[in-house]
Amino acid sequence: MPTRAAPRSPLPGLGLSLGTTLLFVTLIVLLPLAGLAWQLAQLSLADYLRVMGDRRVLAALRVTITAAAAATLVNGLGGLLLAWVIARYRFAGRQVLDALVDLPFALPTSVAGIALVALYAEDGWIGSLLAPFGMAPAYTWYGIVIAMAFTSLPFAVRAIQPLIEELDPAQEQAARTLGASDTQIFAQVILPNLMPGILTGTGLSFVRSLGEFGALIFIAGNLPFKTEITSLLIMIRLDEFDYPAAAAIAGTLLGLSLILLVAINVLQTRLYRRFERGS
Template sequence: MTHVLTTGLVPSGPTRRGARRVLPGFGLTLGISLLFVALIILLPLSGLAFQMAQLGFPDYLNIILSERTLAAFSVTISAAALATVFNATFGLLLAWVLVRYEFPGKRLLDALVDLPFALPTAVAGIALVALYDKSGWMGMLLEGMGLKVAYTWWGIALAMIFTSVPFGVRTVQPVMESLSPDMEEAARTLGARDLQIFRHVGFPQLWPSFITGASLAFARSLGEFGAVIFIAGNMPFETEIASLLIMIRLEEYDYPAASAIAGTILGLALVILILANIAQGRAARHLNGGK
C-alpha cells in the first residue's frame, strides 16, 4: 500500500536531478570554454606581454612618448572618436528606421548594414580611394568645393566609420524591436511630443545597448588597419595611424617597440570596454528599479 502511494506521488517524467541536459555539465562546459579562451585569446596576449616584458619602464616611456608615436596616437584616437560619435548617432537613427517603418528595399538595406563585416578591409580601402581620390567621382565633386578626403585625416575617419558602422546598428536594433509601444502611446495621450517621448521613454531603455555599440565601434576603429592605410596617405606626424606604426616597427625587427605600441592600444581598448560594461550594468540596474 505504502509502495503504491509512494509510487503514485513520483512524477512520471525524469526528476530534476536526473533531468537530461542537451549540453554537457557545468564542469565540462566551463573547461572547454576556458581551453578555447586560453588558446585563442590568452596565448596571443601572453606573447605580446612577453615582448613588452623585455622593456624596462623608462624604455617603454621613451617609445610611447616619442614624437612620432604620440602623433600616431593622436591621429588614431581622434579619428576613432569621430567615427564612434557618427556611428552611434547614425546607427541609432538607422535602427529606428529599420524597426519602426516599412518601405521598399528595407530587407536590402538591412542586409547592407552587415556588409563591412563580410567585405575584406583592404577591398574597402581600395574602394574608398577609388571613390574619394581626386580622379574619383566623389573626389572630383568635393575638390570642386575645395574639400579633400583621400590621403587626409578625414579619409582615416571615413574608413573607420565604414568598418565600424554595424556595431552602432546591430547592438540597439534587437532592443528596439523588443520595446513595447504601450508606454509611448500612454505618453502621447498625456500630451508628450515625439521628441519628448523618445528622450524620456524610448532612449533610456536603449541606453545600455547604445553604450555597448559605441564602445565596440571605438575599439574596432582603434585597431583598424586594412581599410585605413590605402586612404590615409601614411605620412608620419600627419596621417600615420598606430597600426601602421606597429607594422613599421615589425618590419624593422623592433619587436619590443611594436609590442609597446600595440599593448598601449590594447590597454586603451580594454579600459573603454570595461568602463562601458560598468556603465551598461548601472543603466540596466536603474531600468530595473535598482535591483
C-alpha cells in the same frame, strides 16, 4: 510521489564543456596576449616611456584616437537613425538594407579600403566633386574617419536595433495621451531605454576603430605626423625587428581598449539595474 527527472542538457557535462571552453579561450585569446605581455616585459619603464614619448608615436596616437572618436560620433548618430528605420518602418528594400548593414563584417577590410579610395580620391566618383573645393577626403584625416565609420558601423546598429524592437508602444501612447510632445517622448521615454545599446554600440565602434588596419592604409596616405595611424606604425616597427617598441604601442592600445570595455560593462550594468528599479 515520483520526482520528475531533470531535463537533459543537449551539451556535454560541466567538466567537458568547461574544459573545452577554457582550452579554446587559452589558444585563441590568452596565448596571443601572453606573447604580447612577454614582449612588453622586455622593456623597462624608462624604455616604455621613451618609446611612447616619441613624437612620431604621439602623433600617430593623436591621429588614431581623434579619428576613432569622430567615427564613433558619426556611428552613434547614424547608427541610431538607421536602426530606427530598420526596426520601425516597413518599406520596399528593407531586408536588403538590413543585410547591407553587416557588409563591413563580410567584406575584407583591404577591399573596403580600395573601394573607399575609388570613391573619395580626387579622381573618384565623390572625390572628383569635392576636389575643386580642396575637400577630397582620400589621404587626409577625414578619409580615416570615413574608413573607420564604415568598418565599425555594424556594431552601433546591431547593439541598438534589438532594443528598439523591444520598446513597448503602450509607453509612447501613454505619454502622448498625457500631452507629451514627440521630442519629450523621445528624450524621456525612448532614449533612456536605448542608452545601454547606444553605450555598447558606440564603445565597440570606438574600440574597433582603434585597431583597424586594412581599410585605413589605403585611404590614410600614411604620412608621419599627419595621417599615419598606430596600427601601421606597429607594422613598421615589426619590419624593423623592433619587437619591444611594437609591443609597447600595441600594449597601450590594448590597455586603452580593455579599460573602455570594462567601463562600458560597468555602466551598462548600472543602467539596467536603474531601469529595473524604475520599472
